[in-house]
Amino acid sequence: MKILLVQVGTQYTRDGKIIDEPIIVEHSLPLGILYLGQVLEQENYEVEYFDHAVADISVDKLSKWIVKNDFNIVGLTVLTATFITAVKIAQKLKSLNKNIIVVFGGPQATICHDKIMEKYKSVDFCVRNDGEYTFLNLIKHIESNKPVSDVRGITYRENGKVKYTENAGLIDDLDKLSFPDRKVLTDKHKYMMSGLISPIITTRGCPYNCKFCTCHIIYKRRVRFRSVRNVVDELIYLESEGFKEIMIVDDCFTLKPKRVEKICELIKKENIDLKWHSLARTNLGGLNMYRQMATAGCTTVLFGFESATQRILDYYNKQITPDLAIKSIKKVRKANIPNISGGFIIGAPTETFKEIVNTIKFGLKLNISILQFQILNITPGTLIYKEFIEKGWINDETDWEGSIPAPDICPTAVPKKILNKLIENATKRLLTNPRRIFRDYYNFIRNEYQSRYIRGLLKSITNRI
Incomplete structure (x- = not known):
C-alpha cells in the first residue's frame, strides 16, 4: 500500500477560477500531514509527503x-x-x-464532510477531527477488505448513499504521538x-468560542495539553536537527500561565538556544510569565x-477589552520581549465607518x-456563518465551499473597497513612521520572522500602487 499525504495549496x-499568481506559503511546515505520516510509518506503511502550498506546481x-x-x-x-484546489486535484x-482512493481531512473536511x-464523487472518504488514528484505521480496513462502516470518524458512500460513522473521539494523550520528522519536507521543498x-x-x-473561528466547533472547546517534558524534548530534538527559530502555533498557548512558566524553566535548564514566537491572549498571563518567556x-x-470597540469585541465573543491590549503590551515590553504583533479585524456587520477608523487609529498608536x-471573512461552520x-x-x-468577505454579502457592512483603502493607508503610515523605523530596525534585521513580514507588506503596497 503506497500512500501520499498532500498539504493542498491555494491555486483556485x-x-x-484559477489564480494568476498562486499563493505560495513558505513560512510554515505543515505539521498535520507529518503527524499523520509518523503514525502510518510506525505501522510499516510506505508514505511520501508533498507540500503543494509551497511547491510551484499546477494541479495537472x-x-x-x-x-x-x-x-x-492520496490523503x-x-x-x-x-x-476548491483540493477538489480540482481529486477530480483530475x-x-x-x-x-x-482520495481521502479529504482537515478543517473543511470535518465541518462540511x-x-x-454529496457533491463531489471524486472524493471517496472524509476523515473528521483528529485524523491520525482514524486514517490509519481506515487504511487497514481498505487493505484487508473489511467494511469501512466499522471505522469511527469517517464519512463515505455506500451504494451511492452518503453515510457517517460515529465520531472517533479526540486524542487525549498527545504525548504518545511521535515528533514530526520535518526533514521529509525540508529535503524536498x-x-x-x-x-x-x-x-x-x-x-x-x-x-x-470566538464567533469568527472554527476551532471551538471542531474541538468542542476542549483543550488537550502535551506534558512540559514532552514539549521541551521536542525543542531539544529540533535544535539537534539544525533549526534556529520556532513558532508555537497553539490556538491558546498561554491558557495556563504556570504551565508556560514550567516550559520556560525547563528550556533554560536544558540550555536550549532557540528563538521562538508565540500567540497569546490579552486576558491570560502576567508579568512573571512574560519574563520567563523572554x-x-x-x-x-x-x-x-481584533477591535478598539467593546461592542464589536462582544459581538465576536472575544471576552477581552481594548484596555487589556494596552496592559498586555506594557507587560510584554517590561519583560523585554523585543517584538509584539497585533491583529485587528474590520468589517463586522454593524461596525460603523467611525468605529473602524477608531480601531485603525488605536492600532497605529500601540507600542508594537x-x-x-484584515477584513472579516465568513467561514463555513462558524457562529457568524450560521x-x-x-x-x-x-x-x-x-456558499459552503469557501470563506466570503462579510462586506460582499452583508448589506449593513462598510463596503470592501473602502475597507481596503483604509488598510492600505494604515499600512503606509505604519511603514513610514520614523519612530517605528528607528525603534524596530535592529530587531527586524535580526529576526527572519519579522523581516519576511515587512518584505511582504512592502510588496503588497507596491502591487497596489
Whole structure:
C-alpha cells in the first residue's frame, strides 16, 4: 500500500477560477500531514509527503506525478481557502486513474464532510477531527477488505448513499504521538530560512468560542495539553536537527500561565538556544510569565486585539477589552520581549465607518512592532456563518465551499473597497513612521520572522500602487 499525504495549496478561488499568481506559503511546515505520516510509518506503511502550498506546481502536473508514481491512497489536508484546489486535484486524479482512493481531512473536511460527499464523487472518504488514528484505521480496513462502516470518524458512500460513522473521539494523550520528522519536507521543498524555522504545537483546542473561528466547533472547546517534558524534548530534538527559530502555533498557548512558566524553566535548564514566537491572549498571563518567556528565548508575542470597540469585541465573543491590549503590551515590553504583533479585524456587520477608523487609529498608536488589519471573512461552520444563514445573507446550499468577505454579502457592512483603502493607508503610515523605523530596525534585521513580514507588506503596497 503506497500512500501520499498532500498539504493542498491555494491555486483556485472559491468560484473555481484559477489564480494568476498562486499563493505560495513558505513560512510554515505543515505539521498535520507529518503527524499523520509518523503514525502510518510506525505501522510499516510506505508514505511520501508533498507540500503543494509551497511547491510551484499546477494541479495537472501534480496529479500526473501522483499517477505516474503509482500511489494507492492520496490523503489531502484541506483548509477552507484550499478546498476548491483540493477538489480540482481529486477530480483530475480520478480522470487519470479511477482506482486511486482520495481521502479529504482537515478543517473543511470535518465541518462540511456531508456536503463534500454529496457533491463531489471524486472524493471517496472524509476523515473528521483528529485524523491520525482514524486514517490509519481506515487504511487497514481498505487493505484487508473489511467494511469501512466499522471505522469511527469517517464519512463515505455506500451504494451511492452518503453515510457517517460515529465520531472517533479526540486524542487525549498527545504525548504518545511521535515528533514530526520535518526533514521529509525540508529535503524536498524550500521554506523560510531554508528550513531553519519550524512550527510546533503544544496543545490542541481552545476553550473560547470566538464567533469568527472554527476551532471551538471542531474541538468542542476542549483543550488537550502535551506534558512540559514532552514539549521541551521536542525543542531539544529540533535544535539537534539544525533549526534556529520556532513558532508555537497553539490556538491558546498561554491558557495556563504556570504551565508556560514550567516550559520556560525547563528550556533554560536544558540550555536550549532557540528563538521562538508565540500567540497569546490579552486576558491570560502576567508579568512573571512574560519574563520567563523572554529569558527562555521568546522574541515575539502575537495578540489578536481584533477591535478598539467593546461592542464589536462582544459581538465576536472575544471576552477581552481594548484596555487589556494596552496592559498586555506594557507587560510584554517590561519583560523585554523585543517584538509584539497585533491583529485587528474590520468589517463586522454593524461596525460603523467611525468605529473602524477608531480601531485603525488605536492600532497605529500601540507600542508594537507588527500591525495587521484584515477584513472579516465568513467561514463555513462558524457562529457568524450560521447567523448569516438565519438573516438570509448566505445560502448554505451554495456558499459552503469557501470563506466570503462579510462586506460582499452583508448589506449593513462598510463596503470592501473602502475597507481596503483604509488598510492600505494604515499600512503606509505604519511603514513610514520614523519612530517605528528607528525603534524596530535592529530587531527586524535580526529576526527572519519579522523581516519576511515587512518584505511582504512592502510588496503588497507596491502591487497596489
